[in-house]
Amino acid sequence: MKIDKRDFIKKVLSGAISGSLFLVFPLDTTGIEFQNGISPSDANVKLPEEIPEIRARQYDIHKQNFAFIVDITRCIGCGSCCVADKREYNVPDGNYRTWVERYIKDFDDQVYVDCPNGGLDGYQKPRTDIPLNARDTFFVPKLCNMCREAPCVQVCPVGATFTSPDGFILMDSDRCVGCAYCIQACPYSARFLNPITKTAEKCTWCYHRVRKGLLPACVEVCPTGARKFGSLNDENSEVYKILKGPGVLTVLKQSMGTLPTLYYMGQRLEVV
Amino acid sequence: MISKHSVRIILVVLSVVVMAGGGLLVKAQLIPKSFGLYGSYRADAIEEEAQKVVRHGTNKSCFECHPYEAKIHLQGDHKTISCEFCHSTYADHVSNGKRTAALPVKKGEEITTLCLRCHNTEIKARSTIVIKTVGMPDHLKQQNVKLTHTCNQCHHVHAPLKYINEAKKITGLMEEKP
Numbered sequence: 001m002k003i004d005k006r007d008f009i010k011k012v013l014s015g016a017i018s019g020s021l022f023l024v025f026p027l028d029t030t031g032i033e034f035q036n037g038i039s040p041s042d043a044n045v046k047l048p049e050e051i052p053e054i055r056a057r058q059y060d061i062h063k064q065n066f067a068f069i070v071d072i073t074r075c076i077g078c079g080s081c082c083v084a085d086k087r088e089y090n091v092p093d094g095n096y097r098t099w100v101e102r103y104i105k106d107f108d109d110q111v112y113v114d115c116p117n118g119g120l121d122g123y124q125k126p127r128t129d130i131p132l133n134a135r136d137t138f139f140v141p142k143l144c145n146m147c148r149e150a151p152c153v154q155v156c157p158v159g160a161t162f163t164s165p166d167g168f169i170l171m172d173s174d175r176c177v178g179c180a181y182c183i184q185a186c187p188y189s190a191r192f193l194n195p196i197t198k199t200a201e202k203c204t205w206c207y208h209r210v211r212k213g214l215l216p217a218c219v220e221v222c223p224t225g226a227r228k229f230g231s232l233n234d235e236n237s238e239v240y241k242i243l244k245g246p247g248v249l250t251v252l253k254q255s256m257g258t259l260p261t262l263y264y265m266g267q268r269l270e271v272v
Numbered sequence: 273m274i275s276k277h278s279v280r281i282i283l284v285v286l287s288v289v290v291m292a293g294g295g296l297l298v299k300a301q302l303i304p305k306s307f308g309l310y311g312s313y314r315a316d317a318i319e320e321e322a323q324k325v326v327r328h329g330t331n332k333s334c335f336e337c338h339p340y341e342a343k344i345h346l347q348g349d350h351k352t353i354s355c356e357f358c359h360s361t362y363a364d365h366v367s368n369g370k371r372t373a374a375l376p377v378k379k380g381e382e383i384t385t386l387c388l389r390c391h392n393t394e395i396k397a398r399s400t401i402v403i404k405t406v407g408m409p410d411h412l413k414q415q416n417v418k419l420t421h422t423c424n425q426c427h428h429v430h431a432p433l434k435y436i437n438e439a440k441k442i443t444g445l446m447e448e449k450p
Binding site for chain 2: 046048061073074076077079083084087088102103104122124125134137138160161162164165172175204211212214217220224225
């Protein structure tokens with residue numbers, strides 16, 4: 001093979017440049033995760049509408065008002081929500097967009113909290129490592145609180161996380177640089193760094209389902225109705241009636257001034 | 273003839289124009305489209321999020337093709353349980369209206385484990401208003417069955433009291449056990 005010095009340098013340089021471009025623009029891995037799904041435009045798939053009025057009208061992003069209520073007196077800690085959430089998003093092992101905590105309070109007002117594998121495997125065994133004088137035990141499902149004053153949005157240096165006009169805190173994984181400021185900022189530990197995409201990820205209240213008139217996956221599978229979701233523009237929705245009614249609703253870490261739109265029913269003071 | 277001073281002034285003005293223009297061009301290139309439409313973020317990201325594919329159907333989407341299971345499931349106490357919780361995701365089973373793969377069906381001990389995920393009395397945190405719970409193996413002893421019995425030998429998994437109510441009807445023993 002005959003090759004002169006000039007050609008050789010040209011080839012080496014172009015090879016090096018094109019090679020380094022692969023480092024700058026990594027292969028899109030997010031696409032692979034969602035390949036295996038129900039296509040929204042698919043006429044064959046019958047998905048009945050669960051949030052009324054979403055499909056009938058053009059979605060006006062400025063006029064939406066959704067609420068999420070968790071009734072912890074009805075939660076039985078089965079972990080259906082956690083399983084559904086993992087399957088809906090193919091969440092990598094060890095990370096949780098939503099999880100269920102077990103609280104045990106004894107007569108000395110000691111509080112014991114545990115959450116084995118985020119509640120993914122359910123709670124099969126009682127705790128044996130604590131004194132036996134428990135007086136109050138309950139499960140607390142946790143997810144994104146969709147704060148009106150979201151600390152995660154405030155700290156993001158690149159505008160990769162934001163509050164959409166319809167009140168959802170969403171992630172723009174194209175812009176996320178993976179600095180993890182938002183993960184530290186979130187008082188509810190709702191965020192994590194996806195080990196595959198290296199970008200921050202969080203519960204979105206299943207924004208893609210809501211926009212298609214479906215309930216979030218966790219609400220869909222909850223067997224006891226402990227998780228409730230609906231539009232406040234619809235006066236017949238369960239969440240509207242609860243929010244309008246006299247029942248006591250609380251939010252987590254109220255003193256932090258994050259103004260969550262996730263409400264809890266039957267919440268104990270000890271829950272943080 | 274232009275004086276030396278004017279040339280310098282023209283050069284300064286020109287370089288400012290070139291640098292500012294270049295800066296603006298680079299800025300326009302770096303800021304993504306739709307950035308700033310609603311706030312300091314890319315507004316298109318909202319639509320991208322909304323377009324993500326759905327993987328969980330609803331119970332009704334399962335019942336479309338499984339009317340026999342639907343009939344039993346909807347009559348029983350388990351009617352609020354999602355099909356997909358026990359049988360896995362709709363998207364793993366159907367694609368474009370066609371069946372692509374079989375979903376797992378739980379068998380034997382797996383069923384007992386699955387039942388006790390909700391119905392275990394030992395986990396004290398379960399409200400009796402919401403769910404009936406049993407302690408194992410006490411429940412098996414009380415019912416005078418072998419300790420190796422799995423739940424589905426007496427209880428239909430979709431409608432737990434189906435066989436029990438039928439048996440009571442046949443034998444005429446209608447009194448309810450607490």
